[in-house]
Amino acid sequence: MANLVIYGSPVSPFVRKVAGLCIEKGVEYEIEAVDIFNPPEWFVEISPARRIPVMRDRSIAEEGPDGTIADSSAICGYIEKKHPEPALYPADPYDHGRALWYEEYSDSLLAMNGGGGMFRPIFFSLLQGKDADVDTARATWSEKVSPIFDYLDGQLEDREYLVGDALSIADISVTTCMMQIALVADMKLDNWSNLAAHYERMTARDSIAGPFEKAERFVRKTMPERISLDQ
Ligand SMILES: N[C@@H](CCC(=O)N[C@@H](CS)C(=O)NCC(=O)O)C(=O)O
Numbered sequence: 224m225a226n227l228v229i230y231g232s233p234v235s236p237f238v239r240k241v242a243g244l245c246i247e248k249g250v251e252y253e254i255e256a257v258d259i260f261n262p263p264e265w266f267v268e269i270s271p272a273r274r275i276p277v278m279r280d281r282s283i284a285e286e287g288p289d290g291t292i293a294d295s296s297a298i299c300g301y302i303e304k305k306h307p308e309p310a311l312y313p314a315d316p317y318d319h320g321r322a323l324w325y326e327e328y329s330d331s332l333l334a335m336n337g338g339g340g341m342f343r344p345i346f347f348s349l350l351q352g353k354d355a356d357v358d359t360a361r362a363t364w365s366e367k368v369s370p371i372f373d374y375l376d377g378q379l380e381d382r383e384y385l386v387g388d389a390l391s392i393a394d395i396s397v398t399t400c401m402m403q404i405a406l407v408a409d410m411k412l413d414n415w416s417n418l419a420a421h422y423e424r425m426t427a428r429d430s431i432a433g434p435f436e437k438a439e440r441f442v443r444k445t446m447p448e449r450i451s452l453d454q
Pocket residue numbers: 234235236237259273274275276293294295296330
């Protein structure tokens with residue numbers, strides 16, 4: 224039995240971010256499914272914001288609030304401290320700050336638009352037996368996501384990683400959030416060559432591909448085909 228439990232579902236980009244960090248570090252973990260839209264009482268007690276993921280470190284406590292941490296960024300920071308190698312946060316103070324910035328930027332703006340403005344109107348509508356709201360997804364893609372990708376593409380230039388010369392939490396966060404769009408739509412990155420190359424390298428990593436495959440299997444049951452974003 225793994226010490227580390229992640230409550231949630233790999234369909235969440237934040238759960239996949241934590242899973243990706245664990246895999247890169249070789250930290251054993253297990254995911255325990257929680258339906259966030261109908262959470263059990265014990266889960267509400269450990270997730271005051273009613274969000275997934277929440278992590279439990281069983282070596283601290285096996286039940287109740289002790290041993291738990293809510294919020295993916297707090298969870299990743301904890302795992303980094305507990306399992307420092309390989310480091311996924313840069314040692315240089317400025318680079319460290321930059322990596323946290325990209326993590327926050329993707330967890331907030333990219334997740335809000337790619338998740339809230341694209342994944343949800345498509346996938347959640349289908350789950351509820353309605354038509355996919357393709358118009359909202361396409362509008363979000365061209366008006367909201369496109370400028371985010373412009374920014375990230377400019378930040379990357381032709382470097383391999385977003386910060387410094389090693390993989391960091393920044394690369395993992397940006398990619399797992401981008402993949403929320405790829406779960407439901409044919410995400411063409413032709414306009415952003417640096418970001419496209421970074422995305423291709425990142426999605427080839429086991430730490431990113433493995434958790435995504437689980438999400439993909441779940442989503443494809445409801446929508447066998449991805450939607451086109453062409454207007
Ligand atoms: N800042 C939080 C965000 C977590 C979050 O928004 N999770 C979504 C799933 S992707 C959720 O639990 N949503 C439940 C809801 O909107 O009611 C983190 O990084 O863990």
